[in-house]
Amino acid sequence: MSLLLALAPELMSIIIEELDMKDIKGLRLTCKQLSGLLAARVFRLFSINLDKNKIQEDISKLRTLATEACAVSSETVELNIASLSPGRDPQYGFAAGEQWIGVTEPKDSLEVTVAEEDMKVYLYDALSSLKSVRTVRWDPCVKDKAWIFNTVLDALRTLPNLRSLHININHCNAELRLDKLIGLQEISLRGTKTQYYGQIMEHFSRMIANSPQLTSIVIASYYKHPSLLSTTKSLHHLFQYYPQDAKPLRLRSLSLETYCIPFDQITMPHLKYLTSLTLKNIFDTSGGSSLHLAQGTQNSESNPNEEERFGSTQNEIWSMLAQAAIQLEEICVDQVVSNFLKYLESYSGLRKLKLRIGRLGRHSDQIASHFYESALNNHLTSLEKLDIVPRYEGLWCFGAHNQTLISKCTKIKELHMCVISPQIMSEADTQEPSTTDVIKLFIDTVAICIPRIENFTISASRQQETRKGGNIRLAANYMVSAKSKILESVRRYRAPPSCRQLPNLIIASFNTFVGQLDEQGEFKYRETRPLDAPY
Numbered sequence: 001m002s003l004l005l006a007l008a009p010e011l012m013s014i015i016i017e018e019l020d021m022k023d024i025k026g027l028r029l030t031c032k033q034l035s036g037l038l039a040a041r042v043f044r045l046f047s048i049n050l051d052k053n054k055i056q057e058d059i060s061k062l063r064t065l066a067t068e069a070c071a072v073s074s075e076t077v078e079l080n081i082a083s084l085s086p087g088r089d090p091q092y093g094f095a096a097g098e099q100w101i102g103v104t105e106p107k108d109s110l111e112v113t114v115a116e117e118d119m120k121v122y123l124y125d126a127l128s129s130l131k132s133v134r135t136v137r138w139d140p141c142v143k144d145k146a147w148i149f150n151t152v153l154d155a156l157r158t159l160p161n162l163r164s165l166h167i168n169i170n171h172c173n174a175e176l177r178l179d180k181l182i183g184l185q186e187i188s189l190r191g192t193k194t195q196y197y198g199q200i201m202e203h204f205s206r207m208i209a210n211s212p213q214l215t216s217i218v219i220a221s222y223y224k225h226p227s228l229l230s231t232t233k234s235l236h237h238l239f240q241y242y243p244q245d246a247k248p249l250r251l252r253s254l255s256l257e258t259y260c261i262p263f264d265q266i267t268m269p270h271l272k273y274l275t276s277l278t279l280k281n282i283f284d285t286s287g288g289s290s291l292h293l294a295q296g297t298q299n300s301e302s303n304p305n306e307e308e309r310f311g312s313t314q315n316e317i318w319s320m321l322a323q324a325a326i327q328l329e330e331i332c333v334d335q336v337v338s339n340f341l342k343y344l345e346s347y348s349g350l351r352k353l354k355l356r357i358g359r360l361g362r363h364s365d366q367i368a369s370h371f372y373e374s375a376l377n378n379h380l381t382s383l384e385k386l387d388i389v390p391r392y393e394g395l396w397c398f399g400a401h402n403q404t405l406i407s408k409c410t411k412i413k414e415l416h417m418c419v420i421s422p423q424i425m426s427e428a429d430t431q432e433p434s435t436t437d438v439i440k441l442f443i444d445t446v447a448i449c450i451p452r453i454e455n456f457t458i459s460a461s462r463q464q465e466t467r468k469g470g471n472i473r474l475a476a477n478y479m480v481s482a483k484s485k486i487l488e489s490v491r492r493y494r495a496p497p498s499c500r501q502l503p504n505l506i507i508a509s510f511n512t513f514v515g516q517l518d519e520q521g522e523f524k525y526r527e528t529r530p531l532d533a534p535y
Helices: 009-018 021-028 032-042 052-067 071-075 110-128 146-156 197-209 314-323 338-345 361-375 403-407 438-449 472-492
Strands: 045-048 078-081 135-138 164-168 186-190 216-220 253-257 276-280 330-333 352-357 385-390 414-419 455-460 505-507 511-517 523-529
Touching: 045 052, 052 110, 110 146, 186 197, 314 338, 338 361, 403 438, 414 438, 438 455, 438 472, 455 472, 472 505, 472 523
Parallel strands: 045 078, 078 135, 135 164, 164 186, 186 216, 216 253, 253 276, 276 330, 330 352, 352 385, 385 414, 414 455, 455 505
Antiparallel strands: 505 511, 511 523
């Protein structure tokens, strides 16, 4: 034991990180010094999730934090907060607390009422005792009462090391006074279902004005996108209170979903240092999106140019980024326009690219050809993640037309692409020397040319004939059939002799495969989970 304690702190940290929790708990019992060293690993993550099945245990945890000095208070750096309602019954809804339709939850018992009174005594002190916490993830329950939200925020503002806050606001039953918080570097708000959305975003804008050190903003929605947007969902609204005479934010990461994106003299100064950008379902003033500004938020009839104040076209967005010489390292978008391709051509060094392609219509293949033949060329040696999922089959999918280019992305660690179902050969078809199975071509390319691959996923896309709508069942059956063909091809796959190992493979996010040698010494895939998963 003395030899272990004599190791340099750096070596000790490496060893500790390799241990699982069972080994750490056992090692902590050996001596007081090791117990102290390992405490940071054991208590690094602390979770609070109350429900009626463990009321006494949950209240005891809060009471201990509030009234006693313990390792959790000094060692916890990540805090997860879920339900803060002792009356929540897990069988009456999802993890976030939504009730099943048509089911009436029983009234709270006396034990629940007493527990809520205890919470009013201990919750603030318990949370404010966690002085080392740097990251908080908060997913409230639908039963959480208004006073809980105020108490949690009052406690979070006392944490001197808090830098990152992530909140699902769908079940917020209060205004959520985010403007009370200072010192944050990262913040994400997910969801829009709360009736207090407008007030929350108002307080959020005031928080941004008081957070010059902010480097990351994420605003997203879990739910079906609305067709109407209010102007509170705009970059202008986010920066409306930021002092004009102050230095702009040095944002490094920006992720916006169902939002208006005006890139102009008000917003661009805050984006000068941007390296990561995610844009999904963005309002396009050219009419290229399904979103429209809600009536009453602007006077579009009397001033047809009014909409332009609240958003830019997709082409304008990428043109402005190019003009400002902002060279993104990570991009995630669901629309590909001509200026996006020109933007990619304007620099090199992109590390992560995620495309979800849906609304390109009859120009889809033309844009895909430009992307693979020109736009991606500058980034072949820097790409670490490439994730391209088109809604419909076509040239965005992997095939012989882009196989050479994909083979040059030798530094990729994560790869996800779709294939065209008719290009997947049956076992009888593969006996013909002139046929090439696209699944074999894809796996061969990755196994031989991309040695750093860690996550490899193959999916299917919808049939082109369903682009204009039609029989939904027919479209679903096509996807099921396509997945079956992929699985069949993977199961009979054998690697070429030059292959030294096979990357782990995921099919359509469900079926997983690992490589292994067969009796003849050839690499093949063995399925590990699950055999019959839903598509």
